[in-house]
Amino acid sequence: MIGIAIKMLLDNKTRLVITILAIAVLFFLSAAQVGLLVGWCSTTSAIIRHTDADIWVMARQTPAFDYGTSIPENRIYQVRSVPGVAWAEGMFMAWNTWQCPDGRRVNVELVGLDDDCVGGPWSLRAGRVEMVHLPDTVIVDELFLSALGVRGVGDEVEMYGRRAMIGGISQEVRTFTASPFIFTSMKTARKYDKRYGDDEVTYVLARCVPGQSPEQVRDAILENVPQVGCLTSSQFAVLTMKYWMLETGVGITVVVTAVLGFLVSAVVISQTLYAITQDHLENHAALLALGFGRLQLSFMVLVQSVLLGTLGTGLGSAIYFYAARMSSRTPIPMETTPEVFSGIVLTSFLFCLLASFLALRTLFRVDPGQVFRV
């Protein structure tokens, strides 16, 4: 039956090729949307995930990493004194204005690092992260050099009327907000942002002593340090992702587009299978008369559906991985994980099987007796 099903599909090669291309494009559309979503989720929480800390202490009601507000610097010492904390450091994070050499102004997210540079860029093309401790020195990402109007190390710009010099170039430190991250020291950051006092920080980052769970230490910090919010790193990453994906509606838009891609794909397959079944009604009737059962013919339609799905999804996957590779060095990367991609492929196959419903319905109405009437 599988052989007959394949040959029936191959009977109209033009239709087959067009259908496979349509499924591939629609699969790519859906996979790309999910890939963007995964990429965005990853981007929104990149600094949190790459920071070697177990705990983030912040102002209460902080909705996301990008919207932290000031807390007193002495919280660092208070956190250090909590049982179970191995070390703690401060971090500064605030929106600022970058003035390009050509006079343009660009909104940036200014990140000030403490002595150990925890939370700094995790991959550098030029310079070292410790360079942020040099006076008026910042690190920018290579993806945003042109947006920031600079070419490389040594270029000078202005931050809020103060000199800033490029001391290093990071790699793949993307931003979801379209405002590039600028890394510097906490001391320099406070100079650039007068809204913060010299005794204020945005976050306190802490690591637990071995054997202590982040959840236990988090609870201990909440008990011992007044007027702060405290989350484990994974909680803070999820909170930030949820904020951008759900609160802003971006996630829903992307998910809706992905689902639409699957639905249109199902309609295309459904239309094709229905057309193939209609074209071969007489042949199906002959097969029924010759002793083939309806279940065998249904199996044939399902085989055709799975074949279309496999070929379309295979081609779509190849296009997706090529596009994902191309996008990996851009501010908007398409990313995926084995689990997510398997989910997309399974969903696609599920829709393919659902698409065969119309054809199966037609098949169950075929009268084998019609071979005597033609």
Added chain:
Amino acid sequence: MLRCRDITKGFNEGGRRQEVLRGVTLDCQPGDKCVLFGPSGSGKTTLLSILGCILSPCSGALEIDGQPIRHRSKSQMVAVRRRNIGFVFQHAHLLPFLSMEENVRAVARNAGMSRGDIAHRMDEVFDRLGIGDLRRKSPRKASGGERQRVAIARALIHRPSIVLADEPTAALDWQNGQTAVRLLCESVEQDGAVLIAVTHDTRLLEFFDRRFQIDQGIVLEQ
């Protein structure tokens, strides 16, 4: 081999009941070559559909190879069609996207024949019908006569005990039609099967040893 008793069949048409078969009784033995002839609308095709387990009668009993047919059991009817019956239709009804031999092989495999048996039987039937050179040909590129001969091969490949032929010559010219019927009768005789052919062409009656006339739903043997 094939026994039917008091088969009746009627249809509702436009609110009126129309009786097509009115108590048909037939007994056919292996090797019988039967022809069923009569005017259009006399019930020939309906009877053939019932004997072929495609239609169910309203009443009466049908027995194929000693096995009573329960017409309410769709799976039994499919199984009987698959193993015990060979069909030759008015038009060959070959699957156009398969080659000639693939068309025949599909029926053989569906009947549960082994690969070795299929290969041996295909050689035998194709040789007997003189269509060995058509094996790889597409039905689309074959003539009507060639297609009908392959359809005969398809009907015989799984050694059915009953071969039903519905107007097997209707789509062919006289020469090709005669050849097809002669080959069909010879093959059925060699296989020891029952052949029941339906025709309205009285010139073909000489090929058959039992002739049944059907008129207004009643069958009479001549």
